[in-house]
Every structure is written in structure tokens, then in C-alpha cells.
Amino acid sequence: MKTVLWVALLLVVPMGAIAEEQNTSLQMMVEQQVALRDELAKGPKDLTPRQVGIMRKAQDEFFRLVEGKTTMDQLPIHEKVKVENALERINAQFVNTNAARAGQEVCWREKMTGSKLQVTRCGTQQEIDQAREGARGFLDKPKICVPPGCGA
Secondary structure (H helix, E strand, O other), X not given: OHHHHHHHHHHHOOHHHHHHOOOOEOHHHHHHHHHHHHHHHOOOOOOOHHHHHHHHHHHHHHXXXXXXXXXXXXOOHHHHHHHHHHHHHHXXXXXXXXXXXXXXXXXXXXXXXXXXXXXXXEEEHHHHHHHHHHHXXXXXXXXXXXXXXXXX
């Protein structure tokens, strides 16, 4: 559940937008990464050990680059790029989790029954998976009517 909260936080507050604003305080990003590091130390359930390793390596680079800095303006352009890339690597590992995929919005085209028209439907991946499981359950039901429940 906490991992889902962090995924939502990372998706709501895009790191790239924060890093591009002039005179932006790094304090919020540093606090977020410290909290994330604490969460990683507890052993997140949705992340593989490889993903945790990638995130820790990116966080080490992030902390090394921003050490002693208070704004993005204090960083040379090549270090700003490195900070942005480190944050994107961290975010990419969260986006690659099952929890993030379940909440991801997905749209598809389908034909309406009895018509040649197609409509666009949208929903979260979790909703699509639930509908798919419901359809499988319906198809798995026996189709043969055996008395006494057939109405005969």
C-alpha cells in the first residue's frame, strides 16, 4: 500500500517539471528521496531486487550531485541533466511495478454489438483485468441445462 502511495506521489509530482523551474528548492526533492530510501530499506513488496538496486544507484548519484546545493541554479547544466536522468531512472522503476500498471489508464477501440461502428473505451488496467476475469468465469460455466433447473 505504501508503494502505491509513492507511485502516486511520483506520478503526481513530475520530477522533470520540478527540476526545470527556475530557483526551485531542492529541499522537496531531497526530502522525497530520503523518504523513498527509507521505504526501500524496509523492503518494498512490488519491486524486484534488481529494481531496488537500480533505484539505490540512481539515488546515490542524485545525493552526490545535490550535496550542499539549495537550488537547481547552483548546478552546472551537465549536472542538472545528470540529476534529471537519475530521477527519471528512479521513476521508471516505479512505473514498471505491477501496482503502477494496475492504476495506469488504458484506452482501446471495440465494435458495438449489432453495428459496424467502433467506440473508444477507457479504463484502468485493473478494471480491464477484472472484466477479463469476469468474462472468463462466464465462459467457464457449463452451457448444458440439466434438470431440475432448466424450467422443464
